[in-house]
Amino acid sequence: MSKNSKYRSVTPETDIVYPDVMGLLEEEEKKIIQDTWENVKSDATSYGNDLFTRLFNENPKYLEKFASLRIIPRNKLSGHPRLIAHGTQVIYTITAVIDEIGFPGIVTELLFKVARSHFKRQVSRQMFENLCNIMIGLMIERLGDKVMNKKAIDAWKKFFNSMIDVMIACYKNCEKDQMLMIEF
Numbered sequence: 001m002s003k004n005s006k007y008r009s010v011t012p013e014t015d016i017v018y019p020d021v022m023g024l025l026e027e028e029e030k031k032i033i034q035d036t037w038e039n040v041k042s043d044a045t046s047y048g049n050d051l052f053t054r055l056f057n058e059n060p061k062y063l064e065k066f067a068s069l070r071i072i073p074r075n076k077l078s079g080h081p082r083l084i085a086h087g088t089q090v091i092y093t094i095t096a097v098i099d100e101i102g103f104p105g106i107v108t109e110l111l112f113k114v115a116r117s118h119f120k121r122q123v124s125r126q127m128f129e130n131l132c133n134i135m136i137g138l139m140i141e142r143l144g145d146k147v148m149n150k151k152a153i154d155a156w157k158k159f160f161n162s163m164i165d166v167m168i169a170c171y172k173n174c175e176k177d178q179m180l181m182i183e184f
């Protein structure tokens, strides 16, 4: 392959049927998600920091995937602007999905972008699940069990599960894409 070769995907876009990410959620559950997320949104940097601090404490191997974070000494990671910036970016992405909760087409497109970049980084379903479970845990700790009651926790589990389902469905498309890359 020459250095300047260009590639084009020939995967038909309609080939994969994506699950309707929000289809399983009742209207009441969507409202709970939106209302509880307001708290996270308004404290995004702090949630972002704690989310990734905890993710790396519980799964130190994940850090190897993060070229810009793994070079920071472990004891300086929590509170480091680079970690906070990354965590905040993830919170903003989830915010975009929640803002578009009533528009499955837009939600799928948003998640497709995340799936594409994370497929290349070999981020697995289990890794996504671990991150989402930590997020739910943080919300329970910070918002208390009156706000994060059983109904809210169930809604969040459903939401994150569907989100991950869509991304993993996107991965299938990425696999095909990779196989069908042709030089032109």
Ligand code: HEM
Pocket (backbone or CB within 6 Å): 062, 065, 066, 067, 068, 069, 086, 089, 090, 093, 094, 114, 117, 118, 121, 123, 127, 128, 131
């Ligand atoms: C709901 C879950 C997640 C969301 C919404 C999310 C979102 C993002 C976004 C928006 C970026 C920056 C844009 C990009 O480069 O794609 C990013 C980068 C990245 N994500 Fe995620 N992510 C999630 C979960 C994870 C997990 C579980 C891992 C691995 C354990 C991971 C690994 C990475 C890596 C390695 C980068 C590149 C960081 C760098 O710039 O060095 N992500 N993610």
